Amino acid sequence: MSRDETHRVNDETPTGEGLRAIVAARDVDTTPDTAEIRGLAAATGYTVVGEITQRRREDPTYGLGRGKAEDLMRLAAERDADAVIYDGELSPGQTYSLGELLPAGTAVVDRPRLVMERFTDAADSRAADLQLELARLRYELPRLREAIARDDAEEIRLRPEGDRRVLDVERRIESAKRALDGITDDRAERRTRRREAGFDLVAVVGYTNAGKSRLCRRLADDVDGSGESSVAESDECNDGENGDPNDGENGNHDDLDTVLATGDRPFETLSTTTHEATMDGRRTLVTDTVGFVDDLPHDAIRSFRTTVEAAREADCVLLVVDANDEPGTIRRKLRTSLSTVEETAGPVVPVLNKTDRLDAAELGTVVESVETVVDGARRDGLPVSGSLRPPVPTSAHDGRGVGDLRATVADALPTATETVNAPNGSHTESALSWAYDRGIVDGTTYTADGVRVVLAGRPAVVAEATRRFERS
Numbered sequence: 001m002s003r004d005e006t007h008r009v010n011d012e013t014p015t016g017e018g019l020r021a022i023v024a025a026r027d028v029d030t031t032p033d034t035a036e037i038r039g040l041a042a043a044t045g046y047t048v049v050g051e052i053t054q055r056r057r058e059d060p061t062y063g064l065g066r067g068k069a070e071d072l073m074r075l076a077a078e079r080d081a082d083a084v085i086y087d088g089e090l091s092p093g094q095t096y097s098l099g100e101l102l103p104a105g106t107a108v109v110d111r112p113r114l115v116m117e118r119f120t121d122a123a124d125s126r127a128a129d130l131q132l133e134l135a136r137l138r139y140e141l142p143r144l145r146e147a148i149a150r151d152d153a154e155e156i157r158l159r160p161e162g163d164r165r166v167l168d169v170e171r172r173i174e175s176a177k178r179a180l181d182g183i184t185d186d187r188a189e190r191r192t193r194r195r196e197a198g199f200d201l202v203a204v205v206g207y208t209n210a211g212k213s214r215l216c217r218r219l220a221d222d223v224d225g226s227g228e229s230s231v232a233e234s235d236e237c238n239d240g241e242n243g244d245p246n247d248g249e250n251g252n253h254d255d256l257d258t259v260l261a262t263g264d265r266p267f268e269t270l271s272t273t274t275h276e277a278t279m280d281g282r283r284t285l286v287t288d289t290v291g292f293v294d295d296l297p298h299d300a301i302r303s304f305r306t307t308v309e310a311a312r313e314a315d316c317v318l319l320v321v322d323a324n325d326e327p328g329t330i331r332r333k334l335r336t337s338l339s340t341v342e343e344t345a346g347p348v349v350p351v352l353n354k355t356d357r358l359d360a361a362e363l364g365t366v367v368e369s370v371e372t373v374v375d376g377a378r379r380d381g382l383p384v385s386g387s388l389r390p391p392v393p394t395s396a397h398d399g400r401g402v403g404d405l406r407a408t409v410a411d412a413l414p415t416a417t418e419t420v421n422a423p424n425g426s427h428t429e430s431a432l433s434w435a436y437d438r439g440i441v442d443g444t445t446y447t448a449d450g451v452r453v454v455l456a457g458r459p460a461v462v463a464e465a466t467r468r469f470e471r472s
């Protein structure tokens with residue numbers, strides 16, 4: 001077994017496909033709940049063949065107490081595990097020490113590494129690819145240094161090779177940074193274009209598995225009755241190397257109105273996609289985003305950054321909560337979501353999804369949990385707390401509450417109204433058709449010498465329409 005295999009400081013990002021893993025988790029206050037890390041492991045292709053949990057404070061050497069770490073070693077040997085998945089972040093020193101203790105060849109995979117593995121091959125653009133490469137190299141570098149420094153026995157033989165590897169990783173970090181700098185990011189420009197075309201931008205964000213994608217598909221316009229939404233495109237920057245960014249999302253409506261998929265899996269959505277949706281007559285572009293999770297450097301992976309940016313720049317944010325979770329879990333996930341988003345330009349509407357499984361009393365408890373977190377966010381002075389609106393219960397499964405949600409979004413969007421009187425003529429006709437195209441005509445009254453038009457919609461679009469009518 002080479003040191004690379006033992007400590008996983010290699011240059012490739014292996015994925016868990018076909019590998020057997022033991023999950024290890026520690027928590028100070030409660031017995032750890034491993035459901036989420038197991039879900040992440042399964043989504044990355046691992047088969048979980050055992051678990052070790054511990055309730056105690058952080059251990060500086062192994063992340064677990066020595067006794068538990070030894071139990072882990074024995075279990076890994078007994079179950080012939082390829083990897084140990086640790087539910088949290090391990091320092092380079094802890095990664096090395098645990099790797100040393102485990103049977104030779106057992107990889108140590110902590111939460112950040114697991115997420116990076118999940119996102120391998122998911123990048124839908126060269127920029128996303130480079131960002132992931134950069135995150136991975138930055139993560140590996142201190143671990144590689146640690147392994148070289150600590151492996152005294154082999155030091156003399158391996159040091160020159162180790163030094164070469166460190167240099168190589170450093171060079172690759174610089175080169176990925178340079179390549180990223182060279183890619184122009186046209187997302188801001190695209191947002192401007194979309195707004196000029198009369199669309200309001202809605203971002204759907206929240207903890208992984210909350211039901212964001214399903215809700216987006218519910219909200220999306222079904223233009224030709226085919227069950228497919230009208231727009232579904234990747235929001236990555238356009239660098240000409242996109243494959244089909246919509247694989248698995250665009251047109252994937254087969255679960256609508258049918259039985260639920262068995263077994264929830266986190267990180268189904270790996271890049272943002274956008275659908276056209278009408279909210280009480282208001283034309284919007286609804287962006288489905290990548291779910292948040294705890295303990296992650298969200299700015300390291302581009303899809304998360306794109307997600308956070310979509311939330312910050314949207315005219316309205318839907319913050320989806322899985323209302324079926326336990327109150328404590330709801331509070332934890334909501335806090336993570338709020339602190340990841342940090343700040344938004346537009347209002348934020350919490351959406352309590354999956355209410356088809358709840359009775360009224362249970363829903364009341366969920367609302368209380370959400371209010372507790374919102375109050376806490378206000379007390380802590382989180383900038384996003386000022387944008388929070390009352391929560392809206394929905395079910396993306398059976399559609400309940402979705403009508404209310406559309407009305408709430410339409411209400412929350414910035415709106416201007418204007419009444420114009422325009423003379424008959426081709427200028428008026430073309431201004432009117434321009435306004436209809438942008439969905440801002442609220443009513444027309446024809447008179448003997450012209451038409452009275454009531455406009456309502458995005459302030460900038462209403463202003464432009466008014467200018468066009470005045471030129472008539």
Ligand SMILES: Nc1nc2c(ncn2[C@@H]2O[C@H](COP(=O)(O)OP(=O)(O)OP(=O)(O)O)[C@@H](O)[C@H]2O)c(=O)[nH]1
Binds near residue numbers: 213261
């Ligand atoms: N009962 C019920 N299940 C739902 C509802 N909405 C979503 N689900 C289920 O919840 C699971 C996750 O749904 P997704 O829409 O993929 O969740 P997501 O938030 O997009 O998840 P990520 O993309 O992984 O962050 C799936 O099994 C859905 O079928 C709902 O309203 N009710």
Ligand SMILES: [Mg+2]
Binds near residue numbers: 212
């Ligand atoms: Mg999704």
